[in-house]
Amino acid sequence: MTTTATEKGKILTANRLRDGEVVFLTHSGEWSENIDGAVLATEPQAQAALEARGKGDERVNLVTGTYLFDAERRDGHVFASHIKERIRSLGPTVRVDLGKQAEGKGGHFAALQGV
Amino acid sequence: MYRYDEFDSQFVNDRVSQFRDQANRRLTGELSEDEFRPLRLMNGLYLQLHAYMLRIAVPYGSLDSAKLNTLAYIAEKWDRGYGHFTTRQNLQFNWIKLEDTADILAKLAEVEMHAIQTSGNCIRNVTTDQWAGAAADEIADPRPIGELVRQWSSLHPEFSYLPRKFKIAVTGSPNDRAAVRVHDIGLRLHLNDRGERGWEVLVGGGLGRTPVIAVTVRDFLPEHELIAYLEAIMRVYNLYGRRDNKYKARIKILVHEIGAEKFRAEVETEYARRPHADTKVEERELQRISAYFAAPQFEKLPRWSATFEEARAKNKDFANWVRTNIAAHRADGYAIVNISLKPEGGIPGDATADQMRVVADLAQRYSFDEIRVSHHQNLVLPHVKRDDLFAIWKVLQASELATSNIGLAGDIIACPGLDYCSLATARSIPIAQSISRKFADLNRQHEIGPLRINISGCINACGHHHVAHIGILGLDKKGEEFYQITLGGSSADSASIGTILGPGFAGEDVPEAIEKIVNTYLARRQPGEEFLAAYRRLGPQPFKEALYAAA
Amino acid sequence: MPLLKNGSIIIDDWITLGLDDPKPDSGDIVVPYARLLKEWESLTDHDGRLGVIFTNIDRVEALTLFLPRLALIVLPFPSFTDGRAYSLARQIRETGYGRELRAAGNVLPDQVQFMLQVGFDSFEIGDRFTAEVWLKASRQMSLAYQRGLYRTPGQHDVWSERHREAEPWLEQPHAG
CATH class of the missing domain: 3.90.480.20 (Sulfite Reductase Hemoprotein; domain 2)
Structure with a gap:
């Protein structure tokens, strides 16, 4: 699906229990390490469904600390609105050689550098 | 350096097995995250922005080559090849997996190290003067007492679920390098006229949201009473410290709310009615520990080399x-x-x-x-x-370890900030980096003289910004990072909390703001006058003018 | 609610009364502290043992008067992270109270060893964990650094172990 307009919504994220890796809930109900695969829920009902799904996966000890954050989709790619979520999606801005940004899992963000 | 005997080793090994079992029970779901969190925190394991973070205790900041080499080994085997030394003399790794943690703790135990109580609402790793046992101005080495307190506080059954974390610092020098006035308890060694050792006990200092300088509750506590007295303080705090609001749960708030006099009276009452037989600091145990900290065999050398x-x-x-x-x-x-x-x-x-x-x-x-x-x-x-x-x-x-900037503008304290920490509201490391680039000219740094710049990425103040000559606090304003500047703080003997200068700055404007502050100092200082002294003489006004008037 | 006591799981045979529950003519009863204050006269004559559910906000000194008559003190853990009852337990034991001291509320296996060490000797445990889990957790640490704690079988304190050899010699002032 491609849209030219910007779509705003929420993404469900968590840390994987066994290794702490930042993950995002995808359309297939799996958890992806790459934000690009995340479901962007635009409607409150869909957002609530994501949350419920997340609580379920917390109960089966797959992930921990699920929550929704604000994001938008532009040109088919998702972007976190807040810097904290951008850093979680990429890795530390002061070590661009580490984390998702260095492993090709950084989605379509430009790496954040310095100040 | 203290060496474990068979009992210390057994204790740490038991602790590793216990944690291995707890982690497995978490992974299989027998323990919920809420139940597991305090257990992992008391073993130094946090869940941070990118992964788990393991904070390893470096008791009173002392290491030897075997320990440091093991930290290097862990960095390469289980982390990403580096570690971060913290403002509480510990070391943390940022990319740890829960499923590896027990193995890492076992590896640490091989070199007499652990991560016990580097987090959690318990008595944290004891800190002290980094020059202990070497400094020319020292009365006595504070590390034996540091070790005694470490052992007493380790898995103390009464004080492992306190209202909030609890930090103790010890100094054996008249020139305080351990910041004892901004700890929950600060201990400061004195000698009386007869040459006997006693400890000044300071309580209720701290940084965080509410920075407070500690008050002295005992001027000269005989050394053998030290642990008993600490127990009395801890008990009063455990029973009466606030638990309804985590931002008001530190001991400094209790001391403030009931007043220093009432607090002292509560402690003295508790102290007087308790039996002390089991908490007396036994001379032979103190001697046993002290022997490990005996000064090395220094050669007789001329002063002049x-x-x-x-x-x-x-x-x-x-x-x-x-x-x-x-x-x-x-x-x-x-x-x-x-x-x-x-x-x-x-x-x-x-x-x-x-x-x-x-x-x-x-x-x-x-x-x-x-x-x-x-x-x-x-x-x-x-x-x-x-x-x-x-x-x-x-x-x-x-090895890029010879930068000549100790105590100067480039020697910046910074917490990990939003690059790593899930509590942070703004990044601190990039600010430190850009300031250090701005003051890259070492000759200029030497010309400016002693200057302490500290940066915290949130109000919890791990970067000790309150007690910096120039403090920087990173905050979030509607999703944007911005930075508040304070001036005139100090953690030394004349400890003081910095004053907020005015409205905050965007990250990219911080180095220029620091530059203006430094230039104001340079223009107005008297011969030989250091930054802090000049600020105390001049007050904030000239610095405010420099920062805000032209803008 | 099942109890963990002396290393086994047993049935609680105490009758727990609320503030207004009618008092039975006999049997072992445990009442809230507020009721103890209000009905002390009649409770002290009760035919059976008497226990109290103490609160985390009252001071142990307030119990002193009642202690000789009490056969059970129950201390609540509203949450397992609320550690006030650890200090209360030690304060109660320091008065010389030697009868049952029970932990109630959010009691979990991973804290039970600490609870034993400060003087608790029975635990309301619910049915979530097996006896094996409770017992294993209660003896995970074979050593404690603090002296004067209550110890589970097989547990020692480091200080006594460390200085054991020195001890007999010191205690024989006229040796030799």
């Missing part, structure tokens, strides 16, 4: 390094070497596994196998012959 003087005369870079990074040692012919982990544009407190091994090797060769971690996030070789300084400097230089 020809090798050193010649190298200093010939090499200006070396001479600069000596000016800032070397401190007076109590033995003639020896010096304390401070290794800066603050290279220009670097990440304050970070060290690679290779750098750790270089320092470990230097310690083994030149410093009686001793290394210290300072709360300024630097390393120390405490006992080095002046004759060897030049050789050490050459080795450090080859």
Whole structure:
């Protein structure tokens, strides 16, 4: 699906229990390490469904600390609105050689550098 | 350096098995996250932005080469090849997996290390003067008491679920390098007229949201009563400290709310009615511990080292390094070497596994196998012959460890901030980096003189910004990072909390703001007057004008 | 609610009364502290043992008067992270109270060893964990650094172990 307009919504994220890796809930109900695969829920009902799904996966000890954050989709790619979520999606801005940004899992963000 | 006996080893090994079992029970779901969190925190394991973070205790900041080499090994085997030294003299790894943690703890136990109580609402790792046992101005080495307190506080059944975390610092020197006035409990050694040792007990200091300077509750507590008295304080805090609001749960709030006099009376009542037989500091146990901290066998050396003087005369870079990074040692012919982990544009407190091994090797060769971690996030070789300084400097230089900026503008304390920490509201490391680039000219740094710049990425103040000459606090305003500047703080003997200067700045404007503050100081200082003294004389007004008037 | 006591799981045979529940003519009863204050006269004559559910906000001194008559003190853990009852337990034991001291509320296996060490000797445990889990957790640490704690079988304190050899010699002032 491609849209030219910007779509705003929420993404469900968590840390994987066994290794702490930042993950995002995808359309297939799996958890992806790459934000690009995340479901962007635009409607409150869909957002609530994501949350419920997340609580379920917390109960089966797959992930921990699920929550929704604000994001938008532009040109088919998702972007976190807040810097904290951008850093979680990429890795530390002061070590661009580490984390998702260095492993090709950084989605379509430009790496954040310095100040 | 303290060495474990069979009991210390058994204790730590039991703790590793216990954690292995708890982690497995979490992974299989027998324990919920809410139930597991306090257990993992009391073993130093946090869940941070990118992964789990493991904070390893470096009791009172003392390491040897075997320990530091093991940290390097862990960095490469289970992390990403580096570690971060913290403002509480600990080391943290940022990329740890829960499923590896018990193995890491077992590896640490092999070299008499652990991560016990580096987090959680319990008594945290005890900190002290990084120059303990070496400083020329010291009354006595505070580390034996640090070790005694470490053992007493380890898995203390009564005090493991306190209202909030609890930090104790100990100093044995009249010049406080352990910041005892901004800890939950600060202990400060004094000698009386008869030469007996006693401890001044300070309570209720702290940084965080509500920075407070501690009050003295006892001027001179006889040493054998120390643990009993600490128990009385802890009990009063455990029973009456607030639990309804985590931001009001530290002991400083209790002391403030009931008043220092009432607090002292509660402690004295509790102290008086308890039996002390089981908490008395036994002389033979203190002697047993103290023996491990006996001063090394220093050679009888002349105060003046020809090798050193010649190298200093010939090499200006070396001479600069000596000016800032070397401190007076109590033995003639020896010096304390401070290794800066603050290279220009670097990440304050970070060290690679290779750098750790270089320092470990230097310690083994030149410093009686001793290394210290300072709360300024630097390393120390405490006992080095002046004759060897030049050789050490050459080795450090080859590993980017020879920056001559200890105590200067580039020696910035910074918490991990939003790059790593899930509590942070703004990044702190990039601010430190850009300031250190702005003041890259070391000659200028030397010209400016002693200057403490500290940066915290949130109000919890891990970066100690309140007690910096120039403090920077990163906050979030509607999703944007911005930075508040405070001036005039100090953690030394004349401890003070910095004053907020005015509206905050965007990250990219912070270095220029610091530049203006420094220029104002340079223009107005009297001969020989350091930044803090000048600020105290001038007050905030000229600095405010420099920052805001033209804008 | 099942109890963990002396290393086994047993049935609680105490009758727990609320503030207004009618008092039975006999049997072992445990009442809230507020009721103890209000009905002390009649409770002290009760035919059976008497226990109290103490609160985390009252001071142990307030119990002193009642202690000789009490056969059970129950201390609540509203949450397992609320550690006030650890201090209360030690304070109660320091008065010389030697009868049952029970932990109630959010009691979990991973804290039970600490609870034993400060003087609790029975635990309301619910049915979530097996006896094996409770017992294993209660003896995970074989050593404690603090002296004067209550110890589970097989547990020692480091200080006594460490200085054991020195001890007999010191205690024989006229030796030799």
